Amino acid sequence: MIKAAILDVDGVLTYFRSAWQHLHKVLGTDEWASVNRDAYKAGLINYRDWALVDALLWMDVPRTWVEVPITLRRGTLELLRFLRDNNVLVIAVSGGLNYTGIPIRDYVNYFISNELVYDENGSLVSVRVNVENKDIVNELVSELGLDWDYVMAVGDSDMDLPMLRKARYSIAYNPVNDEVANAARIVINSDTLYPLIDIARAILSR
Known part of the structure; x- marks a missing residue:
């Protein structure tokens, strides 16, 4: 019996593993972003400071440029519909950014992520860190x-x-390492989310 499904977004519902890096590539700021990433990995700045200086690379960029269309992984909407139709509460949580929630907002009960902040003219000015780690769930x-x-x-x-x-x-x-794989009861390696639908269906039919 499943009453709620908590789904990671980046790398699961999307093909890219980081909404931050994806947006840097779209906006052409990835080279500068690598400096921030290296500083964070070296322990020179904490997560919140890293998020702030990273978002500053997009300062004054129009919201329409930031909220870029994304390609959801095949099977994403089918999975979300299946869970919703079976009265499962759907919680999407991301250490990425809130633009990834746009294509799934009508299919989830809760979407939790870091939020890009805009001024009254729709220009990006900052970021609100809501997800420093997944303990928030x-x-x-x-x-x-x-x-x-x-x-x-x-x-x-x-x-x-x-x-x-x-x-x-x-x-x-598609776990990134053995520790993640070993922490789970089931491991799926696939380009689509259809195997996840089959597993959810099997659990719900018990």
Whole structure:
């Protein structure tokens, strides 16, 4: 029985693993962004400072340039519809950015991510860090009165480890390393999300 599904976005629902890097490539700022990434990895700045200086590379860029169309992984909308039609609460959580929530907003109950901030003219001015790590889902699960025994969690990276270790139905989707794979009950390696639909259907039919 599944009452809620917590789905990572970057790398699971999307083909790219980082909404930050994807936007840098689109806007041509990836070279400068690499300096920020190196500083963060070296421990010279913390996550929040990294997010701020990274977003500053897009200062004054129009919202229409930032909210670029993205290609969802094949099977994404089918999966979200299947969960919704079976009365499963869908929670999409991302360490990336809120533009990735645009194509799925009509299919999820909750979308949690870092938020790009715009001024009254629609120009980017900053970023609001909401997801420094995936521990944030613990708060939502508690607020909703959910039991982890009735939660399906799907992730691919180290950031997803907390929820993969807690959820009864934990799925590592194209995991980035062995630690992520070992934290889950099920491992899926696929270019589409159709295998995930089959697994969810099997769990719900119990």
